[in-house]
Amino acid sequence: MLPYHSMQQAETALGRELSVAEKLWFSYSANKSDFILDFHNFLFFFFFYSLFSLPYILIDLIEWKKLTKYKIQPRIKISFSGMLRCYKDVVVSSFLVFGPLQLFSYDILKWFGIRTSLPLPCGWEVLSQILIYFLIEDYVGYWLHRWLHTKWAYEKIHHVHHEYIAPIGPAAPYAHWAETLILGFPSFIGPALVPGHIVTFWVWFALRLMEAIDAHSGYEFPWSPAKFVPLFGGAEYHDYHHYVGGKSQSNFASVFTYCDYIYGTNKGYRYQKLISRKDLKRGVKWNYNHLHGSSVKQFLESY
Numbered sequence: 001m002l003p004y005h006s007m008q009q010a011e012t013a014l015g016r017e018l019s020v021a022e023k024l025w026f027s028y029s030a031n032k033s034d035f036i037l038d039f040h041n042f043l044f045f046f047f048f049y050s051l052f053s054l055p056y057i058l059i060d061l062i063e064w065k066k067l068t069k070y071k072i073q074p075r076i077k078i079s080f081s082g083m084l085r086c087y088k089d090v091v092v093s094s095f096l097v098f099g100p101l102q103l104f105s106y107d108i109l110k111w112f113g114i115r116t117s118l119p120l121p122c123g124w125e126v127l128s129q130i131l132i133y134f135l136i137e138d139y140v141g142y143w144l145h146r147w148l149h150t151k152w153a154y155e156k157i158h159h160v161h162h163e164y165i166a167p168i169g170p171a172a173p174y175a176h177w178a179e180t181l182i183l184g185f186p187s188f189i190g191p192a193l194v195p196g197h198i199v200t201f202w203v204w205f206a207l208r209l210m211e212a213i214d215a216h217s218g219y220e221f222p223w224s225p226a227k228f229v230p231l232f233g234g235a236e237y238h239d240y241h242h243y244v245g246g247k248s249q250s251n252f253a254s255v256f257t258y259c260d261y262i263y264g265t266n267k268g269y270r271y272q273k274l275i276s277r278k279d280l281k282r283g284v285k286w287n288y289n290h291l292h293g294s295s296v297k298q299f300l301e302s303y
């Protein structure tokens with residue numbers, strides 16, 4: 001809750017006029033407790049998960065050729081009821097995992113030093129903090145994901161997420177409850193080390209969720225971020241990880257690919273890209289489905 005009774009009082013305390021965004025924040029949050037503001041994380045997860053997944057569900061449902069031509073594994077089709085089941089499973093398991101956490105997450109965020117008051121952060125503060133969060137999350141997430149591919153962790157936990165050989169947008173958070181906790185943990189390290197405003201925290205989680213859904217969408221569009229952002233993994237990169245499956249020792253990165261480069265866990269993917277480039281030169285339009293039953297697939301599985 002803001003420590004000001006009126007906008008005038010806030011302006012006097014800050015020694016300047018409030019910006020438009022700050023006036024909006026004041027109007028919205030002045031009478032809401034910090035616990036309620038923190039509860040927004042819980043609601044935003046379900047809201048953004050539904051909002052960002054919906055376009056990909058619709059593209060598959062309508063089978064709009066202008067867009068389905070960008071599908072990475074076109075032979076594998078998941079029915080509407082299959083997508084709905086995935087969506088329902090994610091909503092139910094997320095509710096069961098995040099629900100109890102929500103009871104004490106407010107105290108944790110407060111302990112991190114995340115603030116809810118005025119002034120709002122400037123654009124540069126939000127951008128730089130979110131970049132740091134991405135880099136930290138990537139590094140820790142990479143090693144946790146590698147651990148999830150050890151025999152025990154894969155068989156007990158991670159195999160659930162890999163049920164989708166050709167992933168779909170709503171399957172991004174589809175996982176064993178323990179994986180939801182394990183891979184959710186790195187998302188909080190950045191905000192704990194470099195705490196900011198709760199609005200930054202919300203933007204961070206919305207962007208991370210949007211990125212995860214894009215990476216699992218099964219579509220590599222000409223406007224996908226991977227085409228413009230250096231070292232950004234994207235859908236094709238993560239699709240390869242799902243395609244190879246449990247034996248995959250490649251493409252562990254969640255967002256940026258630098259860890260896979262540094263630790264040499266992208267060799268199989270690079271080999272596949274080499275083959276696809278050669279095929280393209282011969283006029284063969286290539287996708288992962290060409291690998292089924294081939295010795296190339298066996299080769300890739302060894303990475």
Ligand SMILES: [Zn+2]
Nearest residue numbers: 145149158241
């Ligand atoms: Zn995996």
Ligand SMILES: [Zn+2]
Nearest residue numbers: 161216238242
């Ligand atoms: Zn995945």
